Amino acid sequence: QVQLVESGGGVVQPGRSLRLSCAASGFTFSNYGMHWVRQAPGKGLEWVAVISFDGSDIYYEDSVKGRFSISRDNSKNTLYLLMDSLRPEDTAVYYCTKGVVVIASYFQHWGQGTLVSVSS
Amino acid sequence: EIVLTQSPGTLSLSPGERATLSCRASQSVNSNYLAWYQQKPGQAPRLLIYGASSRATGIPDRFSGSGSGTDFTLTISRLEPEDAAVYYCQQYGNSWTFGQGTKMEIK
Numbered sequence: 001q002v003q004l005v006e007s008g009g010g011v012v013q014p015g016r017s018l019r020l021s022c023a024a025s026g027f028t029f030s031n032y033g034m035h036w037v038r039q040a041p042g043k044g045l046e047w048v049a050v051i052s053f054d055g056s057d058i059y060y061e062d063s064v065k066g067r068f069s070i071s072r073d074n075s076k077n078t079l080y081l082l083m084d085s086l087r088p089e090d091t092a093v094y095y096c097t098k099g100v101v102v103i104a105s106y107f108q109h110w111g112q113g114t115l116v117s118v119s120s
Numbered sequence: 121e122i123v124l125t126q127s128p129g130t131l132s133l134s135p136g137e138r139a140t141l142s143c144r145a146s147q148s149v150n151s152n153y154l155a156w157y158q159q160k161p162g163q164a165p166r167l168l169i170y171g172a173s174s175r176a177t178g179i180p181d182r183f184s185g186s187g188s189g190t191d192f193t194l195t196i197s198r199l200e201p202e203d204a205a206v207y208y209c210q211q212y213g214n215s216w217t218f219g220q221g222t223k224m225e226i227k
Contacts, residue, residue: 035216044208044218044219045157045165045210045221046218047215047216047217104213105212106153106155106167107157107167108170109167110165113164
């Protein structure tokens with residue numbers, strides 16, 4: 001079955017960087033678009049970024065443009081999110097989600113999430 | 121950006137009752153690209169409905185979605201205690217945005 005396992009979260013000071021990883025299994029990773037979605041403590045869901053199956057199309061939510069970078073390694077079945085210049089408002093659980101073949105996709109499967117806490 | 125507004129904010133009903141959750145979009149949702157998710161405390165969201173009305177794999181037929189354009193509805197017939205959760209709508213036809221959620225309480 002589909003499994004998405006995030007890692008790399010933790011406590012980080014404002015202005016520092018962090019890289020999240022998502023290990024995928026149970027499906028042909030290289031065929032699907034992948035997204036990151038976040039949820040601040042006690043708040044709703046917010047889409048963060050998407051990467052197409054081959055990495056040729058990438059889009060970001062406005063508040064993270066220029067600071068976050070999504071990438072993937074299809075040979076390792078792994079999705080990444082490099083987060084630079086972190087701000088306290090980036091504090092959230094970050095979920096790796098699997099879309100469908102096309103990039104305009106709902107989120108079919110979700111990982112368990114990894115918590116990022118930005119605090120001095 | 122398409123803004124999704126969900127109502128009511130909280131819904132409190134008894135087991136066996138029917139729940140109707142609303143999601144209204146600030147502009148028409150392309151191709152009815154509208155999904156619904158269920159999130160229980162401490163868990164990741166789970167896909168319930170996509171394409172406004174198609175049930176995801178393994179979702180009981182008590183859950184149904186309807187609507188088009190700017191007005192969408194999630195209906196849960198015959199509520200069960202395990203349906204207590206927060207429900208989110210999401211559009212994926214023009215970027216990706218979520219509603220603020222409806223909290224379902226089971227009396």
